[in-house]
Structures are given as structure tokens and as C-alpha cells.
Amino acid sequence: MxxxxxxxxxxxxxxxxxxxxxxxxxxxxxxxxxxxxxxxxxxxxxxxxxxxxxxxxxxxxxxxxxxxxxxxxxxxxxxxxxxxxxxxxxxxxxxxxxxxxxxxxxxxxxxxxxxxxxxxxxxxxxxxxxxxxxxxxxxxxxxxLTERCRKYYILQVAMKNTVGQSRRMTAFFAEEKINVESFQALSGEEGPLAEFTVRISYIGRLQESDIIGKLLALKGVSKAEIVPEETKESAAGPQ
Known part of the structure; x- marks a missing residue:
């Protein structure tokens, strides 16, 4: 006992x-x-x-x-x-x-x-x-280990310049578990189109072609492409 x-x-x-x-x-x-x-x-x-x-x-x-x-x-x-x-x-x-x-x-x-x-x-x-x-x-x-598996891309996107479109874009990144590292606007705030570059990172099997395809499938998005390597430095800095 x-x-x-x-x-x-x-x-x-x-x-x-x-x-x-x-x-x-x-x-x-x-x-x-x-x-x-x-x-x-x-x-x-x-x-x-x-x-x-x-x-x-x-x-x-x-x-x-x-x-x-x-x-x-x-x-x-x-x-x-x-x-x-x-x-x-x-x-x-x-x-x-x-x-x-x-x-x-x-x-x-x-x-x-x-x-x-x-x-x-x-x-x-x-x-x-x-x-x-x-x-x-x-x-x-x-x-x-997570950082070693993380992928980084810089995208150039053009879409309708509306609040609803911004929310749609934010929801897309959240659903795909994509982190937005930095953001840079390339167009004026009052124009009909909002054009910007965004540096993203994510972990998973999602390829860059899949990201581009899903972005272009979003309503209101007229352009989505990977920024060439030589222009990354100007787009990567925090805004």
C-alpha cells in the first residue's frame, strides 16, 4: 500500500x-x-x-x-x-x-x-x-523545416478598383492559405483598375501556374502574372 x-x-x-x-x-x-x-x-x-x-x-x-x-x-x-x-x-x-x-x-x-x-x-x-x-x-x-518548405513568389495583378473586389482578393489568399509578405500599388487610387505587385509565400503543393489560374478565374481580375526575377527587388520591400 x-x-x-x-x-x-x-x-x-x-x-x-x-x-x-x-x-x-x-x-x-x-x-x-x-x-x-x-x-x-x-x-x-x-x-x-x-x-x-x-x-x-x-x-x-x-x-x-x-x-x-x-x-x-x-x-x-x-x-x-x-x-x-x-x-x-x-x-x-x-x-x-x-x-x-x-x-x-x-x-x-x-x-x-x-x-x-x-x-x-x-x-x-x-x-x-x-x-x-x-x-x-x-x-x-x-x-x-517549415521555412525550408515555404515558397515565395511576386505577382503582378490588375483588377477592378472596388472595395468588394479587394475583399474577394483577400478571401482568396485566406482560403488558399497564402501569406501576403508585402504589397506595392502601381496605379492611382481613383482609377477604374487597381494594379499592384504583391509578394506572397505559402507551404504546399500549389504551383505558380495554379495560383495564376485561380487568380484569373476570380471575378474582376483582368491580369495576373509572375514578376520577372530582375524586378523582384523593387517589389519586395514593405510598403
């Missing part, structure tokens, strides 16, 4: 380990931060302690040989999924799925709490260090 003193020590360690991970999420301004991760870790640790003690007490007190110390703890793994789903649904207004990392963090923090409650303190500490490294160091690696 896990004594009261051992239980308190394990709960305190779970508090510290959960707080370490929660602090990183809080610093990134995520929907689940310091308190959420700490509570999940303490709660799962407590469930593990109770699960072990109940199974052991029934075994030694009543002679039940089929008592399972994993039964309560197993429900934590599935139950914590509701919290993870909540962090994803909190971002449902965005066009892309967000909150997956925080949801995975909540799930793995619950696992850390279970391991702590089971008494594998060294494993729990090492797991926490590895999780913290993934959240802090791997994000830089992820950013580096």
Missing part, C-alpha cells in the same frame, strides 16, 4: 511536473495553461494512488485476487480526451485546426501524473524534461 506520506510526496511532485509543462503553455498564451496542466497532473496522480490502494486493500483485507489496480487509472487516459477536445473546439472559428499540441500536452501530462502516482518518479521527471524540450526546442526545428 502507498502510505499517506508517500502519497503526499507523489502529489507534490506531480504538482511541480505539471506546473513545468503548464508554464510553457501559459507563456505561449494557449487556451490550457498553468492551472489546467497542473490540475490534470495532480488529478491523474491521485487517481493512480487511489487505484493502487483500493486494489491492495481489497486483496489483503478481503482476499480478492481479481482486483485490478489499473482499472481506475485506465479511465484517466480516455477521460482526459474531453479536455483535449475542448482546447481544439475553442479554436473552431479559425479556418485551420488549432490546439492539437495543447491537447496532446494535456494527454501526456495525465500520463506523467499516472506514472508519478505509481511511484516511478525518475521516469516521470525524465518524461517531463523530454516534454519540455519538445515544446521549447522542437518548435524552432519545426519553424526551420
Amino acid at each position: 502507498i502510505t499517506t506520506e508517500e502519497s503526499i510526496i507523489r502529489l507534490c511532485i506531480a504538482l511541480v511536473l505539471g506546473a513545468v509543462i503548464g508554464y510553457e503553455r501559459q507563456a505561449q498564451n494557449k487556451s490550457a495553461g498553468l492551472r489546467t496542466h497542473t490540475l490534470v497532473c495532480i488529478g491523474s496522480c491521485l487517481c493512480m494512488i487511489v487505484s493502487v490502494n483500493v486494489a491492495m486493500s481489497y486483496y489483503f483485507g478481503y482476499g480478492y485476487h481479481n482486483s485490478d489496480p489499473e482499472r481506475i487509472a485506465a479511465q484517466v487516459v480516455s477521460g482526459v480526451g474531453f479536455l483535449g477536445a475542448g482546447t481544439i473546439l475553442a479554436n473552431q472559428k479559425a479556418r485551420n485546426v488549432q490546439g492539437l499540441t495543447t491537447a496532446a500536452t494535456i494527454w501526456v501530462v495525465a500520463a506523467v501524473g499516472l506514472v508519478t502516482g505509481a511511484g516511478y518518479l525518475a521516469v516521470a521527471i525524465v518524461a517531463t524534461v523530454l516534454i519540455f524540450l519538445v515544446l521549447t526546442v522542437f518548435i524552432r526545428v519545426d519553424t526551420l
Whole structure:
């Protein structure tokens, strides 16, 4: 059986380990931060302690040989999924799925709490260090790999000079997940046509011919082409 003193020590360690991970999420301004991760870790640790003690007490007190110390703890793994789903649904207004990392963090923090409650303190500490490294160091690696896969183009576009047309163009870039890096107007503000160059970047399989084709298919767009390499420097600067 896990004594009261051992239980308190394990709960305190779970508090510290959960707080370490929660602090990183809080610093990134995520929907689940310091308190959420700490509570999940303490709660799962407590469930593990109770699960072990109940199974052991029934075994030694009543002679039940089929008592399972994993039964309560197993429900934590599935139950914590509701919290993870909540962090994803909190971002449902965005066009892309967000909150997956925080949801995975909540799930793995619950696992850390279970391991702590089971008494594998060294494993729990090492797991926490590895999780913290993934959240802090791997994000830089992820950013580096993302930038290596990012494509850049400079487009010259002519379209109707109306507010509705501008909104249509903005919606096109948003739907295709294309980032507008810089923009330069080439025509006057009062003319019937708006002509401009725009530097874009994106990640994916979309080719430059696909971008041009989709732009020309937009209502009100009369011209869309890739700017030649020698003119990129004049168009790339921020306006």
C-alpha cells in the first residue's frame, strides 16, 4: 500500500511536473495553461494512488485476487480526451485546426501524473524534461523545416478598383492559405483598375501556374502574372 506520506510526496511532485509543462503553455498564451496542466497532473496522480490502494486493500483485507489496480487509472487516459477536445473546439472559428499540441500536452501530462502516482518518479521527471524540450526546442526545428518548405513568389495583378473586389482578393489568399509578405500599388487610387505587385509565400503543393489560374478565374481580375526575377527587388520591400 502507498502510505499517506508517500502519497503526499507523489502529489507534490506531480504538482511541480505539471506546473513545468503548464508554464510553457501559459507563456505561449494557449487556451490550457498553468492551472489546467497542473490540475490534470495532480488529478491523474491521485487517481493512480487511489487505484493502487483500493486494489491492495481489497486483496489483503478481503482476499480478492481479481482486483485490478489499473482499472481506475485506465479511465484517466480516455477521460482526459474531453479536455483535449475542448482546447481544439475553442479554436473552431479559425479556418485551420488549432490546439492539437495543447491537447496532446494535456494527454501526456495525465500520463506523467499516472506514472508519478505509481511511484516511478525518475521516469516521470525524465518524461517531463523530454516534454519540455519538445515544446521549447522542437518548435524552432519545426519553424526551420517549415521555412525550408515555404515558397515565395511576386505577382503582378490588375483588377477592378472596388472595395468588394479587394475583399474577394483577400478571401482568396485566406482560403488558399497564402501569406501576403508585402504589397506595392502601381496605379492611382481613383482609377477604374487597381494594379499592384504583391509578394506572397505559402507551404504546399500549389504551383505558380495554379495560383495564376485561380487568380484569373476570380471575378474582376483582368491580369495576373509572375514578376520577372530582375524586378523582384523593387517589389519586395514593405510598403
